[in-house]
Amino acid sequence: MSGTVASPNLGSSSSTTAAPLLEVRDLKVHFPFKRGTFLKPERGFVRAVDGVSFTLREGETLGLVGESGCGKSTTARACLNLVKPTSGEVLFQGRPIHGLGDREMLPLRSEMQMIFQDPFASLNPRMTVGKIVGEPLSIFFGGSSRRDRELEVMRLLELVGLNPRFLNRYPHEFSGGQRQRIGIARALAVRPKLIFCDEPVSALDVSIQAQVVNLLEDLQQKLGLAYVFIAHDLAVVRHICDRVGVMYLGRIVELGTAEDIYGDPRHPYTQALLSAVPEADPAAERRRKRIVLKGEVPSPDKQYPGCPFADRCPIVQDVCKQSPPPLVQIENAAARHAAACFFARDNKTVRLL
Amino acid sequence: MANPLLQVENLTVEFRTDDGVVRAVNDVSFHVEAGETLGVAGESGSGKSVTNLAMLRLIPTPPGRIVGGRALFKGEDLLTMTSERLRKIRGRHIAMIFQDPMTSLNPLMTVADQLTEVTRLHLGHTAKQARDHAVTMLERVGIPAAARRVNDYPHQFSGGMRQRVMIAMALSCKPEVLIADEPTTALDVTIQAQILELIRELQEQQGTAVILITHDLGVMANSCRRVAVMYAGRIVEEAPVDALFYHPRHPYTLGLLNSRPKLEADGSSKLQPIAGQPPNLADLPAGCAFHPRCPFAIERCRTERPLLRPAPTGNLFACHVDVTTAVPHLPQAAEVRT
Numbered sequence: 101m102s103g104t105v106a107s108p109n110l111g112s113s114s115s116t117t118a119a120p121l122l123e124v125r126d127l128k129v130h131f132p133f134k135r136g137t138f139l140k141p142e143r144g145f146v147r148a149v150d151g152v153s154f155t156l157r158e159g160e161t162l163g164l165v166g167e168s169g170c171g172k173s174t175t176a177r178a179c180l181n182l183v184k185p186t187s188g189e190v191l192f193q194g195r196p197i198h199g200l201g202d203r204e205m206l207p208l209r210s211e212m213q214m215i216f217q218d219p220f221a222s223l224n225p226r227m228t229v230g231k232i233v234g235e236p237l238s239i240f241f242g243g244s245s246r247r248d249r250e251l252e253v254m255r256l257l258e259l260v261g262l263n264p265r266f267l268n269r270y271p272h273e274f275s276g277g278q279r280q281r282i283g284i285a286r287a288l289a290v291r292p293k294l295i296f297c298d299e300p301v302s303a304l305d306v307s308i309q310a311q312v313v314n315l316l317e318d319l320q321q322k323l324g325l326a327y328v329f330i331a332h333d334l335a336v337v338r339h340i341c342d343r344v345g346v347m348y349l350g351r352i353v354e355l356g357t358a359e360d361i362y363g364d365p366r367h368p369y370t371q372a373l374l375s376a377v378p379e380a381d382p383a384a385e386r387r388r389k390r391i392v393l394k395g396e397v398p399s400p401d402k403q404y405p406g407c408p409f410a411d412r413c414p415i416v417q418d419v420c421k422q423s424p425p426p427l428v429q430i431e432n433a434a435a436r437h438a439a440a441c442f443f444a445r446d447n448k449t450v451r452l453l
Numbered sequence: 454m455a456n457p458l459l460q461v462e463n464l465t466v467e468f469r470t471d472d473g474v475v476r477a478v479n480d481v482s483f484h485v486e487a488g489e490t491l492g493v494a495g496e497s498g499s500g501k502s503v504t505n506l507a508m509l510r511l512i513p514t515p516p517g518r519i520v521g522g523r524a525l526f527k528g529e530d531l532l533t534m535t536s537e538r539l540r541k542i543r544g545r546h547i548a549m550i551f552q553d554p555m556t557s558l559n560p561l562m563t564v565a566d567q568l569t570e571v572t573r574l575h576l577g578h579t580a581k582q583a584r585d586h587a588v589t590m591l592e593r594v595g596i597p598a599a600a601r602r603v604n605d606y607p608h609q610f611s612g613g614m615r616q617r618v619m620i621a622m623a624l625s626c627k628p629e630v631l632i633a634d635e636p637t638t639a640l641d642v643t644i645q646a647q648i649l650e651l652i653r654e655l656q657e658q659q660g661t662a663v664i665l666i667t668h669d670l671g672v673m674a675n676s677c678r679r680v681a682v683m684y685a686g687r688i689v690e691e692a693p694v695d696a697l698f699y700h701p702r703h704p705y706t707l708g709l710l711n712s713r714p715k716l717e718a719d720g721s722s723k724l725q726p727i728a729g730q731p732p733n734l735a736d737l738p739a740g741c742a743f744h745p746r747c748p749f750a751i752e753r754c755r756t757e758r759p760l761l762r763p764a765p766t767g768n769l770f771a772c773h774v775d776v777t778t779a780v781p782h783l784p785q786a787a788e789v790r791t
Binding site (some may be wrong): 147168186255256275277278306307310311313314332334335336338339356362372373374375376377378379380381382383384385390392393395396397 | 495497537597611612613614641642643644645646647649650668670671673674675676691694695698699708710712713714715716717718722723724725726729730732
């Protein structure tokens with residue numbers, strides 16, 4: 101199997117010795133599939149997540165970027181124990197979460213929450229806002245009185261910038277941005293330490309995206325939240341994240357601070373991805389040299405003996421097709437800037453920004 | 454500039470809804486010339502898609518209704534010509550690419566069937582000619598093993614490949630105007646770069662005029678020569694691309710540009726969102742529709758709708774205020790919390 105295991109202290113702050121808030125060790129999620137005809141069945145595994153490791157400190161924001169199907173969302177789901185990993189470990193505050201039963205998992209659910217992409221599909225249309233935001237309260241703080249819960253819901257609505265008097269309205273009475281605020285209020289109700297934000301702004305209009313991004317930043321400051329921020333919008337990720345992991349075919353191919361990833365990208369995929377994002381600056385766009393990758397992301401149901409990016413890589417060498425490059429610290433780069441590429445040390449030719 | 458290829462004048466489209474009659478497109482005028490790309494920007498519900506659908510008489514009627522205006526293609530009005538005549542132009546001279554390649558191809562027809570349908574109808578190709586042409590088109594849009602894949606069904610293609618099939622179909626009759634409605638929104642950025650590059654190449658080879666509808670300002674800066682910004686069914690600013698990005702004159706354009714994080718900026722500075730929510734078309738504010746969200750609004754904006762006027766930089770903008778000198782204040786929508 102692949103040996104993409106990050107060196108243990110990669111990413112986490114070396115100044116604190118306390119266990120990180122979240123630690124993911126060589127996580128793999130493989131989905132079995134069966135296809136083909138009755139007479140010629142074909143069996144195999146979709147390697148949605150194939151050896152992901154990272155750590156997250158309290159109050160920190162880690163971005164996971166990559167194209168559709170690269171395993172960003174599955175990684176988040178596995179961290180929340182919503183899908184069962186094939187192998188690997190997820191530790192929340194030093195405690196492994198897999199293998200915990202539903203009841204043992206319950207207290208952890210109040211520590212880790214999720215905000216979903218589609219604010220239209222993720223709110224029950226038959227429940228009022230008060231019920232939607234109040235439901236987690238009655239599950240986790242069942243002892244409190246109804247009046248207390250209602251006051252708490254109003255406080256939460258206020259916190260996310262909604263009028264507390266909207267308590268008895270239904271989701272359809274709100275616009276997309278307001279619905280996303282309701283989803284955020286619901287996640288905050290149980291006072292989590294960590295929120296997985298899965299494409300929280302990509303379904304929103306441009307003028308509204310900034311409102312929600314600012315809200316997430318304000319809440320982080322006020323409440324000391326940590327975020328795992330999953331998005332394909334690289335500009336938003338740069339804005340909100342402290343560190344960024346770039347994913348390709350179920351693996352993290354580059355991991356570092358936002359500054360390093362955007363200012364000094366070393367993996368050829370990161371470089372191509374960044375060069376593909378058009379910027380709102382016509383003159384820069386005309387000057388820009390774009391690395392246009394050939395082909396598409398290959399299917400995750402095959403196993404590659406070498407680097408999964410080899411077929412599309414502009415700097416591929418023979419060695420890349422023999423064994424997969426591990427995610428390791430880049431020799432002449434900033435501390436804790438890691439890439440899974442044999443040539444990351446010298447691949448500095450493309451200075452994008 | 455005497456006779457643009459396509460000229461839309463005072464187009465107005467209404468829809469009957471439960472909340473009453475809604476003007477989705479209100480007195481919209483623009484033109485596009487051969488070989489140029491016009492961008493149409495705006496939020497969902499701003500009327501950018503309806504404008505282009507209405508032009509080709511593709512809106513469902515009822516509930517939709519074209520209330521007024523003209524859409525002149527080489528001097529002929531698309532809105533009043535006979536359906537037979539329009540059918541000869543649609544798909545042949547003016548083609549369209551839709552946002553969602555998953556739903557705009559027929560899942561029960563092979564790609565070959567769908568590609569040959571247009572050329573047999575419009576160009577009178579024989580079955581053999583049409584098939585060869587289909588393979589050539591698929592090769593041109595970069596589909597590997599085109600001769601074999603032409604027999605596949607849409608579900609056998611990935612999203613990016615399906616969008617290429619759509620483009621191949623739209624371009625197979627060498628249209629003079631290509632309307633691309635969010636052609637890359639459903640795609641990943643590396644595929645988006647490939648598709649935009651492809652549209653540009655084909656445009657250079659064939660001199661096609663392109664109307665590119667998108668809400669992505671980056672795509673706009675990358676691909677367009679001129680840009681029209683729509684808000685609440687109207688064009689509020691139209692300008693050459695550089696003037697729009699470097700000298701925006703409408704507060705809404707300015708707001709859109711400021712609310713985007715920049716790729717090269719670190720996260721230390723706060724984003725400046727536009728206050729409030731997108732307007733409800735059934736209940737538009739009086740005066741300028743943007744005034745409740747506008748940080749430059751003055752008393753006059755509440756009562757009198759501004760008309761498009763020119764700026765020295767080449768912009769046409771609909772605003773009473775000069776944003777280059779005016780001092781912003783807290784907009785109304787920020788005071789009354791929504």
